[in-house]
Amino acid sequence: MTVSEQTGSGVGNSEDRKDAGPKLRGSAEFAGDIQVPDMLHGKVLRSEVPSATIASIDTSAAEAMPGVTTVLVGADLAQSDRQFGHAIKDRPIVAHDRVRFQGEPVAAVAAVDEATAEAGVRAILVEYKELPIVATIDEALADGAPHVHDDETRPGLFHGLGSLPDRVGNICYSYGLAAGSIEGTDAEATHAVEGTYRFPAVYQYAMETHTVVADFGANEITLWASCQHPFLVRAEIADLFGLPLSAVRVIVPYLGGGFGSKSYTKMEPITAALSWKARKPVRIQNRVDESMQTSRRHGLKCWMRTTASVDGRLLGRQVRFWLDTGAYADNGPRVCATAGDAAPGPYRWQAVQVNGDCVYTNTSPAGSYRAFGAAHLTWIGESQIEELARRASLDPLELRRRNLLSPGEAVRPDGTGKPLDADLAGDVERAAAAVDWEAPKPANTGRGLAVGVLAAGAHPVSRANVRVDADGQVEVNVGTTEVGQGARTVMAQIAATELGVEVAAVTVQGADTSFTPYDRSTGASRSTTVAGLAVQRAAADARKQLLEAAAGELGVDVGELEVEAGTISATGSRSIAYPKVIAGMFGFSGGEVVGQGEVRPKPGGSGSYAEGPVFWEVCVAGAEVTVDRETGEVTVNKTATIADVGKAINPLLVERQDEGGTMQGLGNALFEEMIFADGVLTNDSLLEYRVPRVADVPAQMQGIIVENADGPGPYGAKGCGEGPQAAVPAAIATALADAGVPMTELPLTPERVWRQMQSTKEEENA
Amino acid sequence: MNRTPTLIKTTINDSGRTLTVEPNELLLDTLRDRLGLRGAKRSCDVQVCGACTVLVDGEPVSACTYLTTETAGREVLTVEGFAEHSEFVEFERAFVKHAAVQCGFCTPGMLLTLKALRDNGELEDEASLEAGLDGSICRCTGYSAILYAAADLAAAQEETG
Numbered sequence: 001m002t003v004s005e006q007t008g009s010g011v012g013n014s015e016d017r018k019d020a021g022p023k024l025r026g027s028a029e030f031a032g033d034i035q036v037p038d039m040l041h042g043k044v045l046r047s048e049v050p051s052a053t054i055a056s057i058d059t060s061a062a063e064a065m066p067g068v069t070t071v072l073v074g075a076d077l078a079q080s081d082r083q084f085g086h087a088i089k090d091r092p093i094v095a096h097d098r099v100r101f102q103g104e105p106v107a108a109v110a111a112v113d114e115a116t117a118e119a120g121v122r123a124i125l126v127e128y129k130e131l132p133i134v135a136t137i138d139e140a141l142a143d144g145a146p147h148v149h150d151d152e153t154r155p156g157l158f159h160g161l162g163s164l165p166d167r168v169g170n171i172c173y174s175y176g177l178a179a180g181s182i183e184g185t186d187a188e189a190t191h192a193v194e195g196t197y198r199f200p201a202v203y204q205y206a207m208e209t210h211t212v213v214a215d216f217g218a219n220e221i222t223l224w225a226s227c228q229h230p231f232l233v234r235a236e237i238a239d240l241f242g243l244p245l246s247a248v249r250v251i252v253p254y255l256g257g258g259f260g261s262k263s264y265t266k267m268e269p270i271t272a273a274l275s276w277k278a279r280k281p282v283r284i285q286n287r288v289d290e291s292m293q294t295s296r297r298h299g300l301k302c303w304m305r306t307t308a309s310v311d312g313r314l315l316g317r318q319v320r321f322w323l324d325t326g327a328y329a330d331n332g333p334r335v336c337a338t339a340g341d342a343a344p345g346p347y348r349w350q351a352v353q354v355n356g357d358c359v360y361t362n363t364s365p366a367g368s369y370r371a372f373g374a375a376h377l378t379w380i381g382e383s384q385i386e387e388l389a390r391r392a393s394l395d396p397l398e399l400r401r402r403n404l405l406s407p408g409e410a411v412r413p414d415g416t417g418k419p420l421d422a423d424l425a426g427d428v429e430r431a432a433a434a435v436d437w438e439a440p441k442p443a444n445t446g447r448g449l450a451v452g453v454l455a456a457g458a459h460p461v462s463r464a465n466v467r468v469d470a471d472g473q474v475e476v477n478v479g480t481t482e483v484g485q486g487a488r489t490v491m492a493q494i495a496a497t498e499l500g501v502e503v504a505a506v507t508v509q510g511a512d513t514s515f516t517p518y519d520r521s522t523g524a525s526r527s528t529t530v531a532g533l534a535v536q537r538a539a540a541d542a543r544k545q546l547l548e549a550a551a552g553e554l555g556v557d558v559g560e561l562e563v564e565a566g567t568i569s570a571t572g573s574r575s576i577a578y579p580k581v582i583a584g585m586f587g588f589s590g591g592e593v594v595g596q597g598e599v600r601p602k603p604g605g606s607g608s609y610a611e612g613p614v615f616w617e618v619c620v621a622g623a624e625v626t627v628d629r630e631t632g633e634v635t636v637n638k639t640a641t642i643a644d645v646g647k648a649i650n651p652l653l654v655e656r657q658d659e660g661g662t663m664q665g666l667g668n669a670l671f672e673e674m675i676f677a678d679g680v681l682t683n684d685s686l687l688e689y690r691v692p693r694v695a696d697v698p699a700q701m702q703g704i705i706v707e708n709a710d711g712p713g714p715y716g717a718k719g720c721g722e723g724p725q726a727a728v729p730a731a732i733a734t735a736l737a738d739a740g741v742p743m744t745e746l747p748l749t750p751e752r753v754w755r756q757m758q759s760t761k762e763e764e765n766a
Numbered sequence: 767m768n769r770t771p772t773l774i775k776t777t778i779n780d781s782g783r784t785l786t787v788e789p790n791e792l793l794l795d796t797l798r799d800r801l802g803l804r805g806a807k808r809s810c811d812v813q814v815c816g817a818c819t820v821l822v823d824g825e826p827v828s829a830c831t832y833l834t835t836e837t838a839g840r841e842v843l844t845v846e847g848f849a850e851h852s853e854f855v856e857f858e859r860a861f862v863k864h865a866a867v868q869c870g871f872c873t874p875g876m877l878l879t880l881k882a883l884r885d886n887g888e889l890e891d892e893a894s895l896e897a898g899l900d901g902s903i904c905r906c907t908g909y910s911a912i913l914y915a916a917a918d919l920a921a922a923q924e925e926t927g
């Protein structure tokens with residue numbers, strides 16, 4: 001038996017979370033809990049207007065205030081490269097001559113405590129000269145629209161999209177995909193569905209707001225940051241301040257949720273700059289309104305048309321979409337590309353044409369949020385599938401049976417990238433059965449299905465070390481951020497299985513870029529699949545070293561050896577425990593064995609987006625809803641989601657991920673919406689921005705795990721947790737359509753649903 | 767407006783404390799910044815999310831909007847104090863068993879809210895449990911794991927009576 005075929009006690013069991021103890025007892029440290037000697041507290045002055053030049057800033061009153069030590073403005077940073085952005089370097093650390101969104105940092109104050117810093121911020125006088133604004137996608141694309149940016153496009157360090165095009169007006173990135181002839185398919189089409197759809201900006205609401213402690217010393221910067229991608233933050237900070245990578249140290253404590261909001265670089269540059277000017281450590285902890293203006297989901301406008309033959313064979317799909325990325329690109333280009341990949345849906349098409357643009361507006365920047373792209377497009381494509389089934393008088397499940405891709409078929413209709421690596425047809429049957437698809441429906445009740453795929457895994461680069469200490473205990477050193485998903489537990493299970501030790505014997509620490517091997521990022525459902533594979537390889541390497549040493553010690557061939565409970569033995573020979581093997585290697589009871597593992601793109605590959613994805617994350621769900629004909633209120637009775645994970649390293653954690661994704665999907669579908677009025681965010685607190693509460697949990701919320709060992713990760717695993725966020729809104733929308741209320745705009749608020757029902761009534765009466 | 771700091775006597779995690787507090791001082795700041803009790807978390811600041819929940823005389827309050835002066839003569843329990851109580855083990859067991867902890871940011875407030883509900887006999891009834899947890903947001907778990915843990919805790923209470 002080879003090592004990779006073994007699944008010992010660790011992998012496949014719902015082991016207890018490694019981080020539960022400190023999190024339950026309140027001793028787990030988050031960035032806001034970090035105490036650094038002499039630490040000051042920073043607050044940010046944010047622009048009150050969405051678009052203006054800064055005519056003047058008067059900081060004298062703030063500087064004179066007792067307790068205020070430092071006031072940072074854009075002019076302080078004239079010597080450094082002031083623009084950052086991993087995709088496009090379009091974002092100043094602090095605005096210097098112009099502001100592009102309401103909430104943009106204009107100055108920052110460091111003081112002895114947060115209240116004093118806040119008072120300092122209030123004492124700064126800024127004179128704005130307001131400029132015309134483009135507050136929406138339509139305004140940004142109008143003829144003669146003012147440009148949000150007018151300087152040259154500079155690619156960031158990590159756009160990962162091959163060549164980055166020049167900006168066209170307010171469009172910072174475009175996606176295009178074409179295969180087959182739409183005209184040709186139109187000739188054959190009996191049914192055509194066409195519509196324009198909208199999805200609003202929404203807020204991730206990681207409960208821990210963006211929080212950074214920065215200590216800018218003489219020759220180095222140390223950051224304790226609530227960030228998902230510490231190595232990318234390190235690179236951007238080094239680039240901004242002209243330092244070698246080794247002079248930037250990013251330490252990541254526990255994160256109080258991320259969901260994409262803490263991906264890439266956010267509050268780290270301004271905190272580092274404030275510490276640089278203050279010459280002391282500084283902490284900046286956003287409040288919720290500030291975090292809402294730091295990252296959000298892209299709003300979307302989309303036109304789509306789908307055709308089918310008389311017998312319900314899908315023929316062609318045309319998609320034209322625009323994403324509102326706000327004033328700075330952040331992850332917009334990647335979101336746009338992922339949305340483009342999700343637009344066709346995993347069906348067998350004769351012709352597809354997809355064009356998407358990522359558009360600047362004078363609103364707060366949009367970046368990553370769980371299942372981006374797929375969450376935007378899946379509900380639209382599936383709404384049209386639902387409507388086509390109705391017109392063709394076919395069961396929507398049957399229509400999907402006839403048209404879904406099989407494993408091995410091309411997902412991108414132009415044949416590029418990875419073919420389908422999942423049994424979608426089997427998945428959708430399971431989801432349908434779980435919501436009692438065939439059962440009679442009560443009045444005003446509908447059932448819906450959703451099938452989609454999400455380009456997942458990001459860039460396939462992760463490294464890991466696994467250290468077996470002299471006492472046989474194991475330490476896993478991997479850059480994955482514990483953001484709540486349970487990564488430390490899963491990594492421990494993988495290492496324990498490879499090394500034949502108890503999970504309890506394995507420790508997994510958080511990332512410290514000075515000591516932790518490189519990991520690209522924690523996002524895109526990549527940790528178990530990519531970083532987990534690096535851990536598996538590192539543990540296997542450590543095991544190999546131990547076996548070789550033991551073989552010498554025992555005088556047998558390596559092939560005859562077996563490992564159990566941290567002890568190596570061969571049939572008919574002595575056995576020898578890890579501590580003794582290590583003592584034998586070093587000649588005394590000390591030393592260690594360090595295994596190394598890594599994942600890189602295949603030889604000659606760039607690991608780029610075009611080559612990818614690492615895997616297609618499955619987005620399949622079913623739902624049952626009931627609509628109140630009087631009020632328009634939608635109640636979700638049942639949801640079923642499919643965690644098509646290849647191999648569930650920890651089944652309970654997989655279920656928990658999918659339940660969390662289901663509830664976020666339900667919130668996005670039913671009520672979550674950031675409301676901007678002329679570029680000003682009008683619902684910037686949890687009083688006005690509603691997220692799901694316990695009463696919103698459907699009576700039946702079922703997660704179904706599917707294990708076909710078809711993933712590229714350890715033991716055939718692939719990532720999970722994002723699928724429901726794309727599939728659940730789509731299943732709710734198709735269920736509502738099944739109940740007679742097809743919708744073209746999210747969220748499905750009672751008012752919107754009621755208006756749709758009235759307009760349907762009027763049409764019927766006309 | 768009275769801006770004079772006042773001297774209060776309060777009990778925090780079963781120990782008597784004498785504190786000089788500003789009239790506008792928030793309990794969350796007192797706990798986190800002055801007493802180093804950082805289990806209570808700051809999130810929404812508007813008494814919606816429950817991340818800062820602590821118990822005052824056994825009832826859950828949002829420390830983000832609760833004046834420290836109001837704790838005079840009362841007993842404050844934070845998660846650090848609760849973790850020392852013998853019954854905490856049951857809560858820990860229930861949360862670990864169901865993986866009702868993910869990022870952990872809501873967890874201390876969630877535990878204390880559930881303790882108050884259990885002490886008030888409101889854990890077994892679905893409606894009172896739902897109402898009691900209405901001010902406790904969890905963005906990670908989707909709540910079902912927390913409801914399973916609550917069911918275990920209700921059952922354990924019945925056993926020990």
